[in-house]
Amino acid sequence: MRIAVIGAGAMGEALLSGWIASGVAPTDIAIVDAYPPRVVELEERHGVTGVDLAAAAGQAETLVLAVKPYQMDAILAELAGHLHDDALVVSIAAGVSLDRLQKALPGVSVVRVMPNTPALVGKGMAGIVPGAEASAAQVDRVQELLDAVGRSIITDEAHLDALTALSGSGPAYLFYVAEAMIEGGVHQGLTRPEATALVNQTFVGAAAMLAESGRSATVLREMVTSPAGTTAAALRSLDDHGVRAAFLDAVQACARRGAEMATE
C-alpha cells in the first residue's frame, strides 16, 4: 500500500483522482472513511480499496490525513503507537499545527500540506511545511506527490495561513465571482447556459494568460481596458462597490480564521 487517504471527502478525492490521472495505480491507493457509502462510491469510481485505519497505519508508506480539523484528534489518537517505523504522515488540515501533530505522534515523520481542489484536474497549488522528523527524502516524496497533481512550494508554518487564504481557499473566491458574473449575464437577457459557457471560457482564457503570457495581472487588465470604454466603466463600478477592499478583507479573514482554528 503506497498511499492511504484518511478521510476521503472533497479534498481527499481531488488528490487521489489527480494521482490516478497522473499515473499512480489505483491499487496503490487505499482509503479510510467513516461513512461506508462513501467508501463504496470511491471504490467504484476510482478502483481504490477501502481499508480500516489499523491496516493503513501498519502498511501505508504515506498516510494523508484529510479529515476535518475537528476530527483530527480522534484520528491521531488512533494512529499513535500503531504506525510502522517508516510511516510518513501528511496532514492537509487547515489550522492543525505541526506542533499539535508532532505531540500526538512523537518520533513520527510528519509533513503539513495545504493543497487545493484543482489537484482534481492536475492544476493544484500546494504549500508544504516539513516537520522536524521528516527526512529530505520524505519531503521530496511529498513534493513529488503534489507536483504530480499541479505545483507546490516548500514554505514555513508562519506563512501557511496566508497561503491558505490565497491558494487553499482561493478557488472558492473565483467560483463565487464566476457565479456572480453568470447571474449578471442572465440579468442582461442571456440564457443561463449561454452565460455559463461565456463565463467559464473567459476564466479558462484569463487563467491561461496569467500562466503563460509572462505578463502581470495588472498589464493583462490594462490590455482589456480601452480609454473611456466598456471595461473602464465596469471596473469603475467594481471600485465604487469596494470589491478590491473586499478581497483584501476576505484574504485577511481567511488567514485569521486559520490562526483561530489552531487554538480551538
Ligand SMILES: NC(=O)C1=CN([C@@H]2O[C@H](COP(=O)(O)OP(=O)(O)OC[C@H]3O[C@@H](n4cnc5c(N)ncnc54)[C@H](O)[C@@H]3O)[C@@H](O)[C@H]2O)C=CC1
Ligand atoms: N476542501 C478543500 O478545498 C480543502 C480542504 N483542506 C482540508 O482537507 C480536510 C478535509 O476537507 P474536505 O475534504 O473539504 O472535508 P469533507 O467533509 O469533504 O471530507 C472529510 C471526510 O472525512 C471523513 N471522516 C470523518 N471522520 C472520519 C474518521 N474518524 N475516520 C475516517 N474518515 C472520517 C468524512 O466521512 C468525509 O468523507 C480539512 O481538514 C480541510 O482543512 C485543505 C485544503 C483545501
Ligand SMILES: O=C(O)[C@@H]1CCC=N1
Ligand atoms: O474552508 C476550509 O477550511 C478548507 C481549508 C482550505 C480550503 N478549504
